[in-house]
Amino acid sequence: MHSRQVTEHPVLFILPALGLMLLVALYPLAATSWLSLRDEFPIFHISRFVGLSHYVTLWHDPRFWQSLTNTGYFAVVSVASEVLLGLGAALLLHQLFPARGLVRALVLMPWFIPTVVAARAWEWIYHPHIGVLNFLLLQSGLTTTEINWLGHPFLALHAAIIADVWKTMPFATLLLLAGLQTIPSDLYRAARVDGATGLQAFWHITLPWLIPVLSVTVVFRMLDALRVFDIVYVLTGGGPANTTETLSIYAYRLSFQTLEFGYGAALAVVTFVIILFASLLLQFLLRRVGTTT
Amino acid sequence: MERQVNPQWSQWIGYSIRMLLFVTGLGLVLSFCLLPVLWQLVTALKPTAELVTLPPLLPTVPTLDHFRSVFMDRPFARILFNSTGVALLTTLVCLVLGTPAAFALAKLRVPGQRLILLSILAVSMFPPIAIVGSLFLLIRLLHLRDTWWALILADATFALPLTIWVMTSFLRDIPDDLLRAARVDGCTTLQALLYVFLPVVAPGLTTAVLLTFVFTWNEFLFALTFTATDAARTVPVEIALFPGLHEVPWGEMAAAAMLVTVPLLILMLVAQRHIVAGLTAGAVKG
Numbered sequence: 001m002h003s004r005q006v007t008e009h010p011v012l013f014i015l016p017a018l019g020l021m022l023l024v025a026l027y028p029l030a031a032t033s034w035l036s037l038r039d040e041f042p043i044f045h046i047s048r049f050v051g052l053s054h055y056v057t058l059w060h061d062p063r064f065w066q067s068l069t070n071t072g073y074f075a076v077v078s079v080a081s082e083v084l085l086g087l088g089a090a091l092l093l094h095q096l097f098p099a100r101g102l103v104r105a106l107v108l109m110p111w112f113i114p115t116v117v118a119a120r121a122w123e124w125i126y127h128p129h130i131g132v133l134n135f136l137l138l139q140s141g142l143t144t145t146e147i148n149w150l151g152h153p154f155l156a157l158h159a160a161i162i163a164d165v166w167k168t169m170p171f172a173t174l175l176l177l178a179g180l181q182t183i184p185s186d187l188y189r190a191a192r193v194d195g196a197t198g199l200q201a202f203w204h205i206t207l208p209w210l211i212p213v214l215s216v217t218v219v220f221r222m223l224d225a226l227r228v229f230d231i232v233y234v235l236t237g238g239g240p241a242n243t244t245e246t247l248s249i250y251a252y253r254l255s256f257q258t259l260e261f262g263y264g265a266a267l268a269v270v271t272f273v274i275i276l277f278a279s280l281l282l283q284f285l286l287r288r289v290g291t292t293t
Numbered sequence: 294m295e296r297q298v299n300p301q302w303s304q305w306i307g308y309s310i311r312m313l314l315f316v317t318g319l320g321l322v323l324s325f326c327l328l329p330v331l332w333q334l335v336t337a338l339k340p341t342a343e344l345v346t347l348p349p350l351l352p353t354v355p356t357l358d359h360f361r362s363v364f365m366d367r368p369f370a371r372i373l374f375n376s377t378g379v380a381l382l383t384t385l386v387c388l389v390l391g392t393p394a395a396f397a398l399a400k401l402r403v404p405g406q407r408l409i410l411l412s413i414l415a416v417s418m419f420p421p422i423a424i425v426g427s428l429f430l431l432i433r434l435l436h437l438r439d440t441w442w443a444l445i446l447a448d449a450t451f452a453l454p455l456t457i458w459v460m461t462s463f464l465r466d467i468p469d470d471l472l473r474a475a476r477v478d479g480c481t482t483l484q485a486l487l488y489v490f491l492p493v494v495a496p497g498l499t500t501a502v503l504l505t506f507v508f509t510w511n512e513f514l515f516a517l518t519f520t521a522t523d524a525a526r527t528v529p530v531e532i533a534l535f536p537g538l539h540e541v542p543w544g545e546m547a548a549a550a551m552l553v554t555v556p557l558l559i560l561m562l563v564a565q566r567h568i569v570a571g572l573t574a575g576a577v578k579g
Contacts, residue, residue, distance in 0.1 A: 008482045013397035014409065017390040017453055024428065024450035025416045031427035042430075089322045095315065103319070105565045107326050112557045114511040116529035117550040121329050124336065124543055132332055135347040166329065171572070178573035227420035230513045234533045248422040248514075255426040256518060265426050272423040279418065 029272070035265035043259060054266035063242060064267065067250040068274070070157065074232070074246060075225035078161045078168075083217055085165065086172025087210075093173065094180045104177070111170040119234035122163040126150050150236055153243035160232045160244055167231060168224070172217050179213030180206070215286035222282055226275045247271040330554070336547035344544050359548035368523045369531070369549065376527040376553070379444045379516075380509040386449040387456040387505045388498070395460030396486045400472055410461065417454035421514050429518055443519040444527065448512050452505045459504065459571045463497025464490065500571030503564055507557060528553045 036055070039048050058064050093104055110118065125133050126149035137143045149159045183206065191201045229248040232238065238245035238253070245253075251271060255264030336344065337359050339352040363369045397403050398410055428447060437443040467490065475485035491498065516527040532553070535546050561568065 010397040010401035010403045010482075013393035013401065013482075014403065017394035017413075017457065018409075020386075020390060020446075021413070021416050021450055021453060024446055025419060025424060028424035028427040028431060029419075031431070032423055035427055035430075088318070092315065092318050092322060097315075097319075101565075103323065105562055107322060108561065108565070108569075109330060109558065110326055112507060112561050113330065113554050114513075114529050114532075114557075116511075116513050116533045117333075117554060118329075120532055120535075120546055120550060121333050124547070125329060125332060130345055130347055132347065132350070135350075166325065170326065174569060174572055178569070223418045227422065229422065230529075234513075248420060251422045252425070252514070252518075255429075261426055261430070268420075268423045268426060271420055275418075275420050 032265045032268050032272075035262055036269045038262045040261035040265075041259060042261070050262065054263050055270070057263065058266055058270060063245070063250060064270075066242060067245045067247050070244060071226060071228070071246040071248075074157065074161060074164070074228060075222055077158075078164045078225050079218060079221045081161070081165045082169045082172050082221060083176075083214065086169050086217070087176055087214075089169065089173040090176035090180055091206075093177055107173060108170045110167050111174075113167070115167060115230040116234050118163060118167045119231045122159070122166070123150065123235050126159055151240055153240060156236050156240060157244050160235050163235055164225070164228065164231050168221060172221065175213055175217045175220075176210065179210050183209045211289065215283075215289070218286065219279060219282055223275060223279050226278055227271070247274070333547045333550050333554075336543060337551050339544060341544055359544040360552070363545050363548050363552065367531075367545075369552075371523050372526055372528055372531045373552070375441065375523075375525055376510060379441050379448065379525075379527060380506050382441065383445050383448045383452060383509040384502055384505045386445060387452050388502065390449070391453050391456035391501070392460055392491070392498075393483075393486065395457045395464055396490065398457070399461045399464035400467075400469065400490075401482065410457075413454045413457055417451060417458075419451075421451065425514060425518050428515075432519055438519060439521045439525050441525050444512075444516055444525060447515040447519065448509045451512075452508050455504055455508065456501045459501045460494070460497055463494050463500070467493055496567060496570070499564065500567040503560060503568050504571050507560070510553075510557065 037049060037051055039046055039050050041047075089107060093100070093107065097103075113121075125131055128134060128146050128148045128151065131149070133149065134143075134146050137147070147155065150156050187205050187209075188201055191205060196204070227248055228246050229252065232244055232246055233249050233252070236244045238249045242250075247267065248271065251264050251267040253264075254260045254267060335351060338355040338357075340354060340356045340358065343349060343352055394413075398406055403409065432438055432443045432446075437446070471489055471493070472482075472485055475489045476482075480489065511529060512527075513529045513533065516530045517533065520526045520530060528549070532546060532549055535541065535549070
């Protein structure tokens, strides 16, 4: 009986999973922190302790501040657009209409497409000479010259945002649609009896009811957007002149292109801490919004 | 009431305007979501000569040349094999490790249950960039560079939280009585999981498998970092690094993109309900 209790202990069911996460997530995180205090150039066989000097360098590194600004701007604009568009799409898809199931499946499509494929697809659309976007703009007379979407700092960052919104809006739509489906229809019936307009019903029933789901969506998407790598890396490579370089891309380039593993690790640690704080702050703010409405 | 001369008429106008707005909105959403994909399909079917000029928008004579050259001129079959193998094995690892963990968290008494679940979720929120450097050094140390196992290890770790989260939320919905009944019948806890709970929770299992598979199939950063040759390179990396001597081979790239997207789209159309259930698990319940 005793041995059976030992072999049946619930912790044994969790241990293998925790073990893997400990080995592949927590150990490397600790290792990264240690690495950030060292100079590591594997190809030159350099390996020495340098203390906090990488962090000091980082503080004075304009490219770090630029990548931080880029990341913050990308995340805020991208998540805001995604959630607003996703809300609109969810409200439309919540209506009754023929072939609704099929339409919902089709709208979900971009979310399924590998991010790299999405980035390449948009790169092709944005192509200055043979891209379909410039072709349509020129044909319709909206512009008279070819626009270099990915070659201009301001346009490139926004081009990346549009590609990201395209890729992730379906996810927001999906969550919000699921949220809409939990609203009891009695509420709307009661509102109509009381003479409320559609807009009033939206403000006083739909929106407050959706706030928990909206918060979850914003937090999920924000954490994802702050660590953005794939879509920007493949679309612009961080260019032109690092104007679309995000924290993850800069850290990746430091470690794997200039092979400054120590400095790259310092930036990785800072990125981790920034995202951690952003998520805590966001959850705190959203909880306050949730309790005041 | 007297001011409304013809209530039916004004109602009809209101209805038509709303209908028009609705159809326009739906049309815009659908075009935004679908057109970029359709454009890839068109590109994949265009002869090379028509890729460098616009118009024509549509290929005059659709061709399968790009699909052929993806397989003939490139090691694409091998790369598809890598992607499939890594995704399947990662999914298997996640299920074998994740299901018992989810079972314990949902149905057994585990000290610090909530804390464990939250820290597991926290791992999935990790920026992968924070560990990719030192994980690379670890993988080199273990001589796993450019092997499937490097990818399976890393992908499984980041997909496990998803598996555990989805399975926990599905298992919670099953009454505890089932476990008690299984024990009365002489099952060990593991037997109860394997023979009693798994069949009941099959929809949850399907969801977890699909989400893990899609996540791994699309994963880029680890695959980019830990692979070097065709031995383990996966499709996203191949497409990102698509080599062109003088210019990007857009037609072949579009063909490759279609080839990796189609299996996912079929999965999605067949199993949409399962996937939606998984993605919204937890998020909506609060």
